Amino acid sequence: MTVEHGETQSTQPLIPLHCLRRAEPGPPRLAALPNGTPVWLATRHADVRQVLTDPRLDRATLFAPDAPPTSTGPNLLDDPEGLLNIDGPEHQRLRRTVQRAFTPRAIERWRPWVETVVEELIDSLQASGSPVDVVAGFTRSLPVAVISRLMDLDGIDHERLAHWSDHALSASAYPAEQVREAMREFYAFSGQLIAQRRKSPGEDLVSSLLLAADATEGVTEGQLVALVCGLVVAGHETTMTSLGNALVQLLSESPAAWARIGADPESATAAAEQLLRAVPLSDATEAPGLLRRAVADLEIGGVAIPAGSVVAADVRTANHDPEVYPPSDTLDHFAPLGTPSLTFGAGPHHCLGAWLARMELELGLHQLAKRLPGLRLADPVEEISWRRGLLTRSPAALQVAW
Structure with missing residues (x-):
């Protein structure tokens, strides 16, 4: 079950990301962004x-007056x-x-x-009965609960938060004016939150940031306003995406790995790293990569790149480079990762929330597999509903049973 990147059209069923056939790594080559920019x-x-x-490659000059367009629409x-x-x-x-x-x-x-939050969410899943949507009940709820606690956002409308986050990472999912309106609301919320914490500081991340x-x-x-919005989105988006996609891979193809993840926390830690890479x-x-x-x-890589050129770092392919990671037809969830993956980037812009995302992923997988060893997909993989038109892709809903 493999297709080339970009082959799937919006009207066709999408396949799980771990099933995509990857390009062979090679020297840098000229390609085009979705808007046609080389x-x-x-x-x-x-x-x-x-x-x-x-340092000869940066982000800021992507927005210089002479820069070619790189986006198909507005986003955070x-x-x-x-x-x-x-x-x-x-x-x-x-930073x-x-x-x-x-x-x-x-x-x-x-x-x-975080372990307590995970346990409470699994309690709620079990109380809801089988089958249940694990996205609504777990993969989105867990990171939202964690970032809400870190930023002291208790009582916030989680549906509104999801609305802002989805629009913040929209590539083609929503009309441009709809994205701009959502961003205006999001930035207004951030500004109000900053003003509130200046007036009444606490022990939360926003108060610490202002100090x-x-x-x-x-x-x-x-x-500051952009940073608070970025923390809200990044604080849950990567974990939600990784956790949902990991469950698709494990429950559809790797029952033995699922059992081991539930039996041993250290195995869950190793599996989390491999899943983040693979x-x-x-x-x-x-988008073809990080720009x-x-x-x-x-x-x-031996190729001359002229000043002013736009360059994309294809992390998807690099994370499977056979010169670094031994090629295999099946994922070895527990093999030591000799070289760190590039999922969270590298260099000055390495993801701030990488360690938080890792911890949530390993704890979420371990406790789910421990408490629900018979967890399985309730519907065929081909019927999974995916979040489309965003800069990330994960299940919009995922029915599971036990």
Whole structure:
């Protein structure tokens, strides 16, 4: 059950991301973005890592006046004031205002509470009876509960949060004006939240962010608003996507791995790393990879890249580079990962929430498999309803039974 990237049309059934046939990694080659803009596509692990770490390739100049268009519509990732689109010392200054909350040591302190949330959600799943939608009841609920606690968003309308997040990552799912309206609402919410925490600070992430920003010269209000929105989206989107796609892979193809994940927490940790590497967050329909722009002439993998060129880092293909990861027809969920995957990026823009996403994924998989060892898909894989037109892809709903 394999197709080439981009072969599936919107009217055709989509297949699970782990079933996509991957391109053979090779030297950078010219391709095109969905809007037709030429792009140099890097696919080898070493080349992709260079694209993500080389200071001659940046994000900010993607939004310079002379830059070619790279988007088919508005979305949160294209905000020039967002952390993702700021480089150099300014980026480091803004990143320092929040990064201490996401170190491995800081995240580990949250483990007991996250375990409690996982248990409560599984209790609710069991109380709902079999079959049940595990997306609504678990894969979305878990990361939303965690980021809501971190940012002290208790009482927020989770449906509204999901609405903003989906529009924030829209590529073609919604009309442009509808996305802009959702973003206006989202940014207004962020601004109101910042004003509230300035007036009544607490122990939450937003209050800590404002305290750090006050002690840091040059952080603008626009950057703070964009950062809060980015934290809300990134705080649950990656985990929801990875957890949903991991369940599709495990429950459809790997019952033995499911049993081992439930029996042993360390096996769950190893499986989480392999699943993050092997199952991409998206296909190539909306974007071929993480984009950068060359600020000087450079060479990538023996290929000359002229200054001003747009370059895409194809993490999907790089994470399966046979020069780095032994090729196999089946995924070995428990093999040691000798080289870190590039799922969370690399270099200055490495995902801040990587350790939080890892912990939620491993705890979620372990406790689900432990409590529900007979969990299975209630419907054929071919009938899964997918979230379409976004920069990520995961099940919109996933009926499971036990």
